[in-house]
Amino acid sequence: MFKLPFEVTKTELMQILPHNQLLGAAVALALVAISAAYIYYTSKSKAIKVHGVPRSTATQRVLATLYEKELEFELVPVDMKAGEHKKEPFLSLNPFGQIPAFEDGALKLFESRAISKYIAQKHADKGTRLACGDMKQKAIIGVWLEVEAHQFDPAASKLTWELAIKPVLGMVTDKAIVKENEAKLAKVLDVYESRLAQSKYLAGESFSLADLHHLPTIQYLLATEVKKLFDSRPRVSAWVADITARPAWRKVLALRSKE
Numbered sequence: 001m002f003k004l005p006f007e008v009t010k011t012e013l014m015q016i017l018p019h020n021q022l023l024g025a026a027v028a029l030a031l032v033a034i035s036a037a038y039i040y041y042t043s044k045s046k047a048i049k050v051h052g053v054p055r056s057t058a059t060q061r062v063l064a065t066l067y068e069k070e071l072e073f074e075l076v077p078v079d080m081k082a083g084e085h086k087k088e089p090f091l092s093l094n095p096f097g098q099i100p101a102f103e104d105g106a107l108k109l110f111e112s113r114a115i116s117k118y119i120a121q122k123h124a125d126k127g128t129r130l131a132c133g134d135m136k137q138k139a140i141i142g143v144w145l146e147v148e149a150h151q152f153d154p155a156a157s158k159l160t161w162e163l164a165i166k167p168v169l170g171m172v173t174d175k176a177i178v179k180e181n182e183a184k185l186a187k188v189l190d191v192y193e194s195r196l197a198q199s200k201y202l203a204g205e206s207f208s209l210a211d212l213h214h215l216p217t218i219q220y221l222l223a224t225e226v227k228k229l230f231d232s233r234p235r236v237s238a239w240v241a242d243i244t245a246r247p248a249w250r251k252v253l254a255l256r257s258k259e
């Protein structure tokens, strides 16, 4: 099944060490051990590598996509406290010094949304179909991917930082920023409430990457006062309950809770 990195025949071994059978046997044993270690290493190392940490919203977006697609991957931890993401070799993966960074063999990517789109397209027929359909369907998914990135995320990310992250870091929440962004998010969620009256998910009747991209910030915000903005809109509330219960997302949360 595996090709050994090198093979030494008994005759070759005896030529190397013709008169010392004990030493020959020891060398042979060492070669077997080295080969076994090599096989173990190559079978463990995975083509897909995600450099990041499970508590990071952007990393979670990529992890959720990989789990939906049932792909094997290696999560390579980045020691952010030590500033690993601001130094080489990490900067060669993402020159902006942010997690996640992604490798698929020789291909290196950064920006979580670009990574998840790549995964969804490359593995279109594997696991959950996240960005499939005819041109019209793909265009609708594209619209809601943009809505998440440009309408939902700016307010949701600021609220996540102020209400979920700052308190953990012992920093003081800026109430003015919270007020401003709650109002912005409420307006976005009003649009979502209307949209979800037309279809079960944002881009149609099936779950897509557009829904998935919302998961990380929504999950953080559910543990804050902002939960009321989701709860007070029945269709948004049902959509949130549905997408946060997905097995792939639960696996991301399990990773986060182990951190």
Ligand SMILES: N[C@@H](CCC(=O)N[C@@H](CS)C(=O)NCC(=O)O)C(=O)O
Binding pocket: 056, 057, 058, 059, 085, 097, 098, 099, 100, 110, 111, 112, 113
């Ligand atoms: N737009 C980027 C944002 C990445 C990002 O903000 N990552 C955060 C963690 S969630 C980070 O690396 N923060 C540290 C920093 O910016 O120095 C993406 O989606 O990948």
